[in-house]
Amino acid sequence: MRLTPISLSDLPAEMIESIISEIPRTRDLVQLACTCSFFRDLIIPRHTEYRVLRLPDTTAGQFDYLWSHLSQRPNLTRNMRKVHVSASDITDIGWGALFPKTLVEKDHQLNSLNEREEIILSALRLMFLRFLFNTLSVMPSMKRLNLVIVTPTTHRPYPDEFAVESRHTPSLRHLRLGGKYWATSPLVLLTRDWLLTLTSLRSLRLNPTLVPQCDKLSFPTLRKLRVSPCTSSPVLIEFLVRHNKIEVLDWSSTGTMTLPSGILPNLQSIRCDFEFLKAMNVADVQDGGSPLNRSIERLVLEDTYWPDLEDVPLCNSTCLDNTKLCYLALGYIKDTNSLKTLASSFPMIKELKIRGIILPFDREELYSIIQLFTHLEVFQSSVIWEGLPIEDYQEELEERVRNLASLLPNLRQLNYLGRTNKQIIIVREEPVTFRVEEMEYSMFRDL
Numbered sequence: 001m002r003l004t005p006i007s008l009s010d011l012p013a014e015m016i017e018s019i020i021s022e023i024p025r026t027r028d029l030v031q032l033a034c035t036c037s038f039f040r041d042l043i044i045p046r047h048t049e050y051r052v053l054r055l056p057d058t059t060a061g062q063f064d065y066l067w068s069h070l071s072q073r074p075n076l077t078r079n080m081r082k083v084h085v086s087a088s089d090i091t092d093i094g095w096g097a098l099f100p101k102t103l104v105e106k107d108h109q110l111n112s113l114n115e116r117e118e119i120i121l122s123a124l125r126l127m128f129l130r131f132l133f134n135t136l137s138v139m140p141s142m143k144r145l146n147l148v149i150v151t152p153t154t155h156r157p158y159p160d161e162f163a164v165e166s167r168h169t170p171s172l173r174h175l176r177l178g179g180k181y182w183a184t185s186p187l188v189l190l191t192r193d194w195l196l197t198l199t200s201l202r203s204l205r206l207n208p209t210l211v212p213q214c215d216k217l218s219f220p221t222l223r224k225l226r227v228s229p230c231t232s233s234p235v236l237i238e239f240l241v242r243h244n245k246i247e248v249l250d251w252s253s254t255g256t257m258t259l260p261s262g263i264l265p266n267l268q269s270i271r272c273d274f275e276f277l278k279a280m281n282v283a284d285v286q287d288g289g290s291p292l293n294r295s296i297e298r299l300v301l302e303d304t305y306w307p308d309l310e311d312v313p314l315c316n317s318t319c320l321d322n323t324k325l326c327y328l329a330l331g332y333i334k335d336t337n338s339l340k341t342l343a344s345s346f347p348m349i350k351e352l353k354i355r356g357i358i359l360p361f362d363r364e365e366l367y368s369i370i371q372l373f374t375h376l377e378v379f380q381s382s383v384i385w386e387g388l389p390i391e392d393y394q395e396e397l398e399e400r401v402r403n404l405a406s407l408l409p410n411l412r413q414l415n416y417l418g419r420t421n422k423q424i425i426i427v428r429e430e431p432v433t434f435r436v437e438e439m440e441y442s443m444f445r446d447l
Contacts, residue, residue: 009038020047021079045102050079054098061109064116066099068108070123076103080127172198176205192216203248214239226250232257240264251276252302259283262292269298269327277301280319291318298327315345322346329353336361336369343372350410351378363387371407379404380415380423388417398434405432415439 008016020039023029026048033043055063070077110116175198192213203224206214211227214235222243227236232253237260240246246264251272259279284291301314315322325346332355333339339357342349352373366383370376384404388396397417405411405426416422416436423439426432 009036016042023047024081026051045100046076047079049100049102050076051081052098053080053083053100054096056097061116063099064110064119065106065108066104067116067119067123068110069100069104070126071119073103074126076100077123077126083124083127171200173200174203175201177207177210211236218242222246224248227253229253231255265292265294267294267296270296271300271302273302277314277317277319281317284319293321294319295324296320297324299325300327300329301331315341323348325349327351330355332356332358335359336365339366340369340372343369348375349373350375352376352380353378354381354383356382361386367403367407370404373408375410376408377410378413379408379411380413384414385417401426401434402432 008019011019020029020032020043023032029043029047029051033040033048055066070080110119192210195217198219200221201219202221203226204219204222205226206228208228208230211230211233212235215238217239223246225240225243225246225248227250229252230236232255236253237257240263241260244262244264245266247266248269249264249267249272251270254273254275256275257279259282261283263280263283299320322345326348328342328346328349328351330353333342335357339354342352361383363386370379373379384400385397388400401414401424404414405428412426412428414424414426414434416424421439423437424434425437426434
């Protein structure tokens with residue numbers, strides 16, 4: 001059988017585009033474009049003009065039209081590889097301005113600096129970038145930033161790029177560092193130096209690859225911290241000690257740890273596991289100290305299964321004031337007695353979320369215990385719908401909602417069956433009715 005040879009142009013369009021995207025040099029792109037009209041139309045100007053962006057200061061607004069264009073054309077913007085926006089004149093550092101001129105409409109003007117920064121960040125998120133710091137340095141009023149590096153960074157796009165810019169963003173309040181490659185040299189050192197300039201930072205989502213650099217970091221105004229999953233380390237504990245005014249903490253690190261006494265006295269909201277809660281209890285009473293009884297209002301415990309609540313430092317915890325806790329989220333608990341223990345230990349609970357109960361239970365007994373949560377407004381758990389018929393369940397569902405509404409006079413929200421994105425909103429009229437809505441929930445939405 002004679003095989004028919006195929007050419008590069010016979011491949012699927014997505015594969016051809018992927019191949020072209022891997023060609024790094026403009027000179028090679030042009031040579032490929034010169035082979036035939038097919039590649040010319042694919043490469044010019046989509047790749048030849050949309051690979052490198054060099055601009056002077058954008059705060060004056062002369063490039064508003066370009067940033068708006070880039071934010072609205074992801075098919076073009078994703079081809080960008082290098083971006084340099086200089087706070088000084090580009091010609092002062094030996095480079096000429098370089099930006100797309102084809103396929104661009106020039107009739108868009110932005111009304112404010114905040115709007116300009118949002119458009120710039122929207123465009124940056126679409127790019128396959130090496131570094132972003134120089135671009136950030138010319139947006140001094142920016143308040144919130146979500147930076148995700150998804151591409152290995154092994155070299156600088158220009159030899160002295162980071163020497164000529166301050167990368168100072170004094171107004172930044174909220175920062176998230178995501179992606180896998182923050183530890184790639186020299187990016188980790190450049191990131192650390194930039195972080196040291198953030199004197200007004202209030203909330204931070206810290207990438208695990210930056211944890212070894214935490215010994216150099218200090219943010220005097222930091223109030224919210226989220227640590228992505230990693231192993232606990234002395235450096236990370238010392239970072240907590242230096243930021244003792246933290247009020248909201250999402251601690252996803254694992255492993256046993258030792259905390260110093262008096263740590264995080266202002267804590268109001270926390271997501272952690274059993275080990276961290278245990279470490280806080282031990283820390284408060286070590287060396288003869290007295291419990292802090294922190295005014296924690298929201299507590300999310302990540303452990304999947306709590307066997308006996310009496311045996312773990314939750315209901316008998318010395319690190320929090322049980323009368324202040326209003327929001328509690330747990331994994332699976334052992335039985336209805338565990339639920340009863342929660343009701344007696346935390347009398348002011350308004351929102352309770354439990355994945356389920358392990359051992360079989362009687363529904364009437366469950367109802368008698370649930371009504372002990374006299375302030376309960378939101379209840380989300382699979383136990384509500386245990387034994388619900390698979391078919392023709394609507395009548396049974398309505399009856400259960402009415403029963404819970406009668407037992408709990410403040411109840412206003414339930415989870416909808418087993419769906420995590422739906423919720424039941426109770427309407428307290430005569431008779432009691434309800435509606436199903438999309439669920440909006442994020443304890444750390446400001447981070």
